[in-house]
Amino acid sequence: MQRPDRGFIYALAYTVGLLLLVAAAIGPELGGLGIALLAAGGGSFAFFVLVFPGSRAFAVGLTNGIAVYACLFVYFLEANFGPVELWARLLGFLLPVAGFLCSAGVQRRRIQQIVTASQPRDTRHPYRLFLWAVPVALVGAASFLVPALQLEQAGYDLVFLGAMLLIALAVAWLGTNIAVFLLDSSLLFEQLFQRLGRLMTAAFAFLSFYSLLVIAFGAVYRLLAHLATTPQFAVGGVLRELTFSEALYFSLVTLATLGYGDVVPAAAGARILVAVQTVTGLLLLLFGFAEIQRALRERGDR
Numbered sequence: 001m002q003r004p005d006r007g008f009i010y011a012l013a014y015t016v017g018l019l020l021l022v023a024a025a026i027g028p029e030l031g032g033l034g035i036a037l038l039a040a041g042g043g044s045f046a047f048f049v050l051v052f053p054g055s056r057a058f059a060v061g062l063t064n065g066i067a068v069y070a071c072l073f074v075y076f077l078e079a080n081f082g083p084v085e086l087w088a089r090l091l092g093f094l095l096p097v098a099g100f101l102c103s104a105g106v107q108r109r110r111i112q113q114i115v116t117a118s119q120p121r122d123t124r125h126p127y128r129l130f131l132w133a134v135p136v137a138l139v140g141a142a143s144f145l146v147p148a149l150q151l152e153q154a155g156y157d158l159v160f161l162g163a164m165l166l167i168a169l170a171v172a173w174l175g176t177n178i179a180v181f182l183l184d185s186s187l188l189f190e191q192l193f194q195r196l197g198r199l200m201t202a203a204f205a206f207l208s209f210y211s212l213l214v215i216a217f218g219a220v221y222r223l224l225a226h227l228a229t230t231p232q233f234a235v236g237g238v239l240r241e242l243t244f245s246e247a248l249y250f251s252l253v254t255l256a257t258l259g260y261g262d263v264v265p266a267a268a269g270a271r272i273l274v275a276v277q278t279v280t281g282l283l284l285l286l287f288g289f290a291e292i293q294r295a296l297r298e299r300g301d302r
Contacts (some may be wrong), residue, residue, distance in 0.1 A: 015041075015063050022067050026074055037070045040097045047101055052112055061182040066097065072140075080143040081160045088157040088250050094165035096138050099168035103175030110235040111179050132178050135170035210255070213284065217277045218244070218251035224269060232270040235263050255281040 019041045023034035041063045048059040073093055077084065084092075104111045146159055171178060222244050225232050231239035237244060242250065242263070250263040254277050265271045 004271060005007075006008055012060055015060050019063065019068050024071055026070065031202070032086060032090055033070075033074070033093060036093050037066070040094060041066045044097060044101065048104075050109075051105070058182060060178070066181055069096070071213055076143055080146045081156060083153060083156045084160045085153070085157055088161055092161055095161075095164045095168040096171045099172035100175055100178060109176060114242065132170060132174035132181075136167050139170075141168050145196070210284065210288070213280065214248065214251045214255055217255070217273070218248035220273060221251060221270070222247035222274065228267070228269065231264060232248040232267045234266045239266055251277065252279060255284075257281060 019038060023037045026034050026037070044066060045059045045063045048062060052058070070093070077089065143163055146156070148161075149155075151159065221233070222242055225242040225247065231241070233239075233242050233250070235242065246263060253263070254262055254274055257278060265274050
């Protein structure tokens with residue numbers, strides 16, 4: 001049995017974490033939809049791994065696609081189909097997933113050649129890979145007309161299920177195009193994590209030095225606010241002394257050059273320190289990225 005490489009393990013870990021995160025986030029508002037997402041993602045992954053041997057990368061890409069689909073589903077559901085009952089939501093969510101799996105089963109030989117490929121597929125007509133998105137986009141656009149119809153409860157359920165059935169039929173009809181699209185994205189996704197695995201040592205060194213700068217400047221900000229005779233910072237528009245946690249937060253925001261404005265320097269001494277840290281952070285980014293690139297080149301040579 002082939003041993004999974006690091007790229008696949010990292011990609012799988014990210015995918016599992018993403019599914020759990022999205023399911024937990026949509027769970028409080030949409031109830032069983034989070035469970036349906038986990039069932040659809042896990043079931044689809046198991047289906048392709050078991051039915052199509054050698055399709056691990058594709059299964060990861062499909063599972064990521066289901067997580068993205070869940071986000072779009074929730075958006076259109078809340079925007080245009082708010083009154084739809086829970087049973088209809090769950091059924092509507094699962095219809096396109098079931099449509100694609102049925103299409104994969106019917107076109108098993110063709111899908112097998114696609115999902116077991118070891119390289120992204122070249123195509124003379126790349127627009128064909130996105131044909132499946134056209135009917136899906138049309139149905140999604142038409143759904144914005146639904147709130148103006150002012151339907152009864154049963155009417156909302158029927159219109160919603162009809163729209164999801166149309167999407168499921170489009171997905172089933174163009175299943176091969178979706179398979180090629182998912183394969184290309186999943187292989188590139190796995191290659192990305194393979195490269196990230198080679199970056200771990202250099203990235204860890206960069207992040208360690210970055211965190212030390214955050215802590216050092218945070219401590220200086222705290223001491224300045226505590227020892228100065230006049231207020232050096234304004235927190236929420238109020239001049240007062242920084243706590244240590246606030247000083248660390250302000251240091252991180254300053255080093256990242258975000259500037260939210262909830263904590264601002266209010267005196268000359270604090271502003272000078274902020275300017276020094278900002279320039280230091282920019283230089284750190286430039287030299288840090290240069291070192292990471294150098295480490296990659298050296299590893300490639302070896």
